[in-house]
Amino acid sequence: MNNAHVFPVRVYYEDTDAGGVVYYANYLKFAERARTEMLRGLDAESSRLIEDEDVVLAVHHCSVDYLKPARLDDMLEVHTRLTKVGGASLNLEQDVMRGSDDVARMKIRLVCMSLSGRSARIPAGLKTKFNNLLNSNEQV
Amino acid sequence: MNNAHVFPVRVYYEDTDAGGVVYYANYLKFAERARTEMLRGLDAESSRLIEDEDVVLAVHHCSVDYLKPARLDDMLEVHTRLTKVGGASLNLEQDVMRGSDDVARMKIRLVCMSLSGRSARIPAGLKTKFNNLLNSNEQV
Amino acid sequence: MNNAHVFPVRVYYEDTDAGGVVYYANYLKFAERARTEMLRGLDAESSRLIEDEDVVLAVHHCSVDYLKPARLDDMLEVHTRLTKVGGASLNLEQDVMRGSDDVARMKIRLVCMSLSGRSARIPAGLKTKFNNLLNSNEQV
């Protein structure tokens, strides 16, 4: 994944299950942490979007391919790349890596929603930032 | 524990960790489920307290003794007993049992808070219910 | 979903997030509880598969469409239906319902693995049970 946002994740006991590996739902937590930090880098963290723009970005769809198990004390990285910016939605790909090994591959669709829960257009200033990020991803 | 409220909990993968046992923080989840159902039996579930009484019951203190490990597929019971009803607080004891084995023992102090986050007196109707429950616990 | 296995789930504080709704990763927990109980009904719970058959059923792929938010104290049902039985894998569809409302729709692919982590054929006795269940799902 070229030009991806990279976010490190350490595996703690809380993340694992009795199979000795990271519990399958917890990759979605890792992915959300990484998206949050990517957005924070654009000055668009969750609490600021709610306060200043009256919107949230909610997950509308996700799919996960589990390729290799991750284990206690593993040092992982979530590589996040924006793949599409729509009027009211964003598509992203997120790979969880351990060194050069692909541990899990995710596709995520976020929708922009008003605080009352309706679909909403992405605010213009934010959309410009997303498009800039999308272009920088593609220019590789 | 005589006259305790009894709530069954099955152990799933989500509850366990790589040590093969229930992760220590998750007993607090089991305990909250049990408290919620005890309160629901008094017609005092969380969403009703918020809507009708403008209060929440928040955990102010908890202590846990971990006595035996619980494992995947175990069938547990949370035994909950009210031990004190104050003007703005409740004390409870909660035991997690597997058959006759004590798995974990908890002491919990809840405080009644307004939705703005201030300490608040327990509404009178609710306090009567708690006192009735307290008395029924003690009459054994 | 005709002939689906139905599993009830109550929404507690632990399941929700600051958006006031069930956190997106937690639907995967609900789904696993439901699958586990469906398997237990076939005498194929996780701990028995490990002990008697030396295999686990691991999630290889999942996808989730989030249709409506679920909230604190909601009473949900997970409807689980087996859709395909392969030599070493199972496909399922799982719908999270609140009354007649579809809250989330999941597709899950499980693979059978030996305890050393290699792909393994589904043990014959178990496969017969899965095929019987699949046929009962389709005969509607």
Add this chain to the structure above:
Amino acid sequence: MNNAHVFPVRVYYEDTDAGGVVYYANYLKFAERARTEMLRGLDAESSRLIEDEDVVLAVHHCSVDYLKPARLDDMLEVHTRLTKVGGASLNLEQDVMRGSDDVARMKIRLVCMSLSGRSARIPAGLKTKFNNLLNSNEQV
């Protein structure tokens, strides 16, 4: 807390509940991450203890005072200080801080256990490291 080990924790959606604050059980996750990193600094991370020493450090008791709520996007610190080193146990105090505000105060007792689940003496090399750490905490 003088000479404490300091570990930063960012609050994400996964950590919060419908009350808009960090869910009470999740402070135990933050505390375990911090203890793990303190131990890793002593070259005593969980997976190494299991492999090289055949022991685990399990939580035997914890108590938590919840002083102020933490919220989405908060940047917290866990301050961890060893307070006692026994033959088979460790006592720690862990404070969760937001700036100079005390958010939660924890007392934790860990016991050293063999992989078969029996109480075990802390291996000598490890105990020396703990005692050095304890002395450095007290020399302030």
